[in-house]
Amino acid sequence: MNPPTIQEIQMQPVVRQAAMAMAVTPAAWSTGLCDCCDDIGTCIITCFCPCITFGRVAEIIDRGTTTCEVSAVLYAIICCLTGCHWILSCFYRKKIRNIFFLEDSPCPDCLLHFCCDTCALCQEYRELKNRGLDANLGWKGKSDRETVIMAPPAVERDMVRENMQ
DSSP: OOOOOHHHHHHHHHHHHHHHHHHSOOBOOSSOTTOGGGGHHHHHHHHHOHHHHHHHHHHHHTTTSSOHHHHHHHHHHHHHHTSOHHHHHHHHHHHHHHHHTBOOOSSOHHHHHHHHHHHHHHHHHHHHHHTTOOTTTOGGGOTTHHHHHTOOOOOOTTOOOOOOO
C-alpha cells in the first residue's frame, strides 16, 4: 500500500467537513410561513411594498455587496415588467437556506414564492431577525454580522467522530 500523497493529506479536512455536513439534518425555520402577524410592521410593509422587505433581506444575504435600495428597485422593475419577481426572491430563499442549513419546507422555494411571495419574504425577514441580524439596520448596521451569518450549523454533541483513512 502506497503512503498518502500530499494532495490526499491536504484533502482530508475537506472530506471530513463534507461527511459531517451530510450527517447533519437541516434545521427547521424559526417561525412558520403563516406567522406573519408575529412582526406586524414587516407584515404591513411587505403587503403594500414587498420590494422593501426583499431589499432588506437581499442586502443582508449579499453581505452588503448590493444595497437595500438597489435590490428593491431591481425587484420592483422585474415585478412591473414581467411579473416574475418571485423568481428573484426564490433565489434568495435558497441562499438563506444554504447559509443557515434550513429545511426546504413547507414546499420547494420557487413554488412557495410563486404562490405566496409576501408570506415567504416575511418568514425570511423574521429568520434573519431571530438570528440576530436586524435587516432594518442594513449590513453595516452591526459590526459582528460576519460572525453571525457565517456561523456553521449546530451539531449534536453526542456525534462520534470517525477516523477517515
